[in-house]
Amino acid sequence: MSNSKINYILGIADNALILGQRLSELCGHGPSLETDIATTNIALDLLGQTRSYYQYAAELQGGEATEDTLAFLRKEREYKNVLLVEQPNTDFGYVMARQYMFDVFHLLLLEQLQNSNDEVLAAIAKKSIKEVSYHKRFSGDWIKRLGDGTEESHNRMQEAFDNLWTFTNELFLMTADDTAMVEAGVGVDVAALKAAWTQEITALLTEATLTVPDLKYFLKGGKEGIHSEHMGFILTEMQYMQRTYPNMTW
Amino acid sequence: MNNWPLWEVFIRSKNGLEHRHCGSLHATDATMALENARDVYTRRGEGVSIWVVPSSQITASNPEHNGETFEPALDKVYRHPTFYELPDELKHM
Amino acid sequence: MSEKEIKNLEELFQRRIDNDEKIEPKDWMPEKYRQTHIRQISQHAHSEIVGMLPEANWITRAPSLRRKVALLAKIQDEGGHGLYLYSAAETLGISRDEMYEQLHTGKAKYSSIFNYPSLTWADIGAIGWLVDGAAIMNQVALMGTSYGPYSRAMIRICKEESFHQRQGYEILLTMSKGTQEQKDMVQDALNRWWWPSLMMFGPRDAESPNTEQSVKWKLKRKTNDELRQQFVDQTVPQAEILGAKIPDANLKWNEDRKHYDFGEIDWEEFWQVVNGHGKCNKLRLEARRSAWEKGTWVRDAAMAHAEKQTQRNLEKAV
Numbered sequence A: 001m002s003n004s005k006i007n008y009i010l011g012i013a014d015n016a017l018i019l020g021q022r023l024s025e026l027c028g029h030g031p032s033l034e035t036d037i038a039t040t041n042i043a044l045d046l047l048g049q050t051r052s053y054y055q056y057a058a059e060l061q062g063g064e065a066t067e068d069t070l071a072f073l074r075k076e077r078e079y080k081n082v083l084l085v086e087q088p089n090t091d092f093g094y095v096m097a098r099q100y101m102f103d104v105f106h107l108l109l110l111e112q113l114q115n116s117n118d119e120v121l122a123a124i125a126k127k128s129i130k131e132v133s134y135h136k137r138f139s140g141d142w143i144k145r146l147g148d149g150t151e152e153s154h155n156r157m158q159e160a161f162d163n164l165w166t167f168t169n170e171l172f173l174m175t176a177d178d179t180a181m182v183e184a185g186v187g188v189d190v191a192a193l194k195a196a197w198t199q200e201i202t203a204l205l206t207e208a209t210l211t212v213p214d215l216k217y218f219l220k221g222g223k224e225g226i227h228s229e230h231m232g233f234i235l236t237e238m239q240y241m242q243r244t245y246p247n248m249t250w
Numbered sequence B: 001m002n003n004w005p006l007w008e009v010f011i012r013s014k015n016g017l018e019h020r021h022c023g024s025l026h027a028t029d030a031t032m033a034l035e036n037a038r039d040v041y042t043r044r045g046e047g048v049s050i051w052v053v054p055s056s057q058i059t060a061s062n063p064e065h066n067g068e069t070f071e072p073a074l075d076k077v078y079r080h081p082t083f084y085e086l087p088d089e090l091k092h093m
Numbered sequence C: 001m002s003e004k005e006i007k008n009l010e011e012l013f014q015r016r017i018d019n020d021e022k023i024e025p026k027d028w029m030p031e032k033y034r035q036t037h038i039r040q041i042s043q044h045a046h047s048e049i050v051g052m053l054p055e056a057n058w059i060t061r062a063p064s065l066r067r068k069v070a071l072l073a074k075i076q077d078e079g080g081h082g083l084y085l086y087s088a089a090e091t092l093g094i095s096r097d098e099m100y101e102q103l104h105t106g107k108a109k110y111s112s113i114f115n116y117p118s119l120t121w122a123d124i125g126a127i128g129w130l131v132d133g134a135a136i137m138n139q140v141a142l143m144g145t146s147y148g149p150y151s152r153a154m155i156r157i158c159k160e161e162s163f164h165q166r167q168g169y170e171i172l173l174t175m176s177k178g179t180q181e182q183k184d185m186v187q188d189a190l191n192r193w194w195w196p197s198l199m200m201f202g203p204r205d206a207e208s209p210n211t212e213q214s215v216k217w218k219l220k221r222k223t224n225d226e227l228r229q230q231f232v233d234q235t236v237p238q239a240e241i242l243g244a245k246i247p248d249a250n251l252k253w254n255e256d257r258k259h260y261d262f263g264e265i266d267w268e269e270f271w272q273v274v275n276g277h278g279k280c281n282k283l284r285l286e287a288r289r290s291a292w293e294k295g296t297w298v299r300d301a302a303m304a305h306a307e308k309q310t311q312r313n314l315e316k317a318v
Helices: A002-024 A033-061 A067-072 A092-113 A119-147 A151-167 A176-183 A190-207 A230-238 A240-244 B030-041 B063-073 C003-018 C031-050 C052-056 C065-090 C096-104 C121-142 C148-176 C180-199 C211-216 C224-242 C267-274 C281-317
Strands: B006-012 B020-026 B049-054 C252-254 C259-261
Touching: A002 A033, A002 A067, A002 A092, A002 A176, A002 A230, A033 A067, A033 A092, A033 A119, A033 B020, A033 B030, A033 C065, A067 A240, A067 C065, A092 A119, A092 A151, A092 A190, A092 C281, A119 A151, A119 A190, A119 B030, A119 C281, A151 C281, A230 A240, B006 B030, B020 B030, B020 C065, B030 B049, C031 C052, C031 C065, C031 C096, C031 C148, C031 C211, C031 C281, C052 C065, C052 C121, C052 C281, C065 C096, C065 C148, C096 C281, C121 C148, C121 C180, C121 C224, C148 C180, C148 C224, C180 C224, C180 C267, C224 C259
Parallel strands: none
Antiparallel strands: B006 B020, B006 B049, C252 C259
16 A cells, blocks of 8 residues: 555555656756746745655655655656656647646646545645646747747647647546555545546647647656656756766765 | 736735735736736735736826925925924923 | 036045945936946846856756755856846946847856856855855945946845855865765866966956946945955855865965965966857857847747737727
């Protein structure tokens, strides 16, 4: 039971870590100074949430585990984040599409997680809801601007959704640990979130004059530790210090 | 294309205090101006309320007219309580 | 206006500054005051945003989550500080886009220190400790400068920057208590960043043009050499706590002067980097230009969207 819980927490934490890592690549390179500062704020929120989850998971795991061993010293196959969050910052359209699709899911998840019978998880969720509500507003506003902006921005935004859509179904797949945690009253039935997610995304895309992609085939694997090729590079960079100089304090 | 317009940002640091001008930023619309103001000017919990105003909407007095605009008020000392003479034995008024 | 009238105005203007009155955007000011301020404030702003780059290199490689969030927040602050400064310059009648244009075409300068590479994690510590330490000395002095918007930006910046130097120093302090390899990294970073940090204060007073005028306008509260001395005096004991050696054979306490004597800066290197031939000059400018160009469609789209919305609201009103 305890292993399932740790895995469950790591799954939520890894999503926040990898998306935070992706967003932090953008710091200093945003389309405007104001936007740069805003996306960095989102990265900071996500990394803050990551730390809370990892600290809790480390405590449950016991032994030598810390937030940093969990963040930096696992093998690629041990990271449980969804494929969506590891996708690259192709352009600002992709960044916002990835963000918005994740934000809508993330908020739905947290709204349920705050009712978890695990008090720590419930408390982290409660705090994170405020942050993620803002993320969703920010990314949603940008999708409206870019979808219904110029012809170029419309096309870029549509392309981003078309190409990222294949990763969305994975958000709602239940792993064995998910199921165990739902049964234990700890976790959230993510499969049940899909209808609300689809409805919300459809409404916003329509307002943004964009078309909801019509796709029959979806990709999955991240939650089981089978990632896209991007993941290895993300980890290589992220783990560089810990791997090159093992067992040191920074 | 055109520059993003400039906005002035006013922040109320806590209820009971007035909004104070704290700086400016660029944004294309009011929603974005509010969001940017939140991210730029309240990173350390500096505010509980934000106003944004397009800079172009502000009309400012002309400092060259400062003499005629402000100086006539300076010698109206009878508008201040210290103008009035009261006996010392009167403790409070 | 006749020449005599202008001269009168200039005298009145200077008297206000001498009396510690602030100059505000709509006040009359000599054209040279305006131009000098546009140049200095925009350079200062450029330094903040170019200064984000060498540190941003290391966000994705930061060795712990605690370090990662602290570094990210610090670099974000620098973006904010760039923004405050651009806003201050804009009150003088230049747009941010024009200032960017000057930066991207190489017409405007920024602090040369950011043309040095950040090669190890210890460099992130050294940048916070030395580079921010040097910058803050200038900035504290500038809080009392005569131009209101610049002075206010400085006050805000100094308040926010108080954690930046600590952030850097703590990185080095932690490493200095670690393994030999970590201690060597600290020393190596100090070796590479010490002299460029001293260069941040600019040419020697004897070779620094504009100083007299800048002092009169309180754009300079202390001379380059005074600030440099102050920095050396302050930093030497901090290096001792780190157990690191400042790479200057001539560094020595002078009991008569009650200051440290120190060696001569390699001025040839100083001018080489100022003139665009440092290790990272091209890289930094390229990164700024690329961010700007890649953002064009985003900025244009946001404007187009806002215009459409305004139009729609007008139509609704009719």
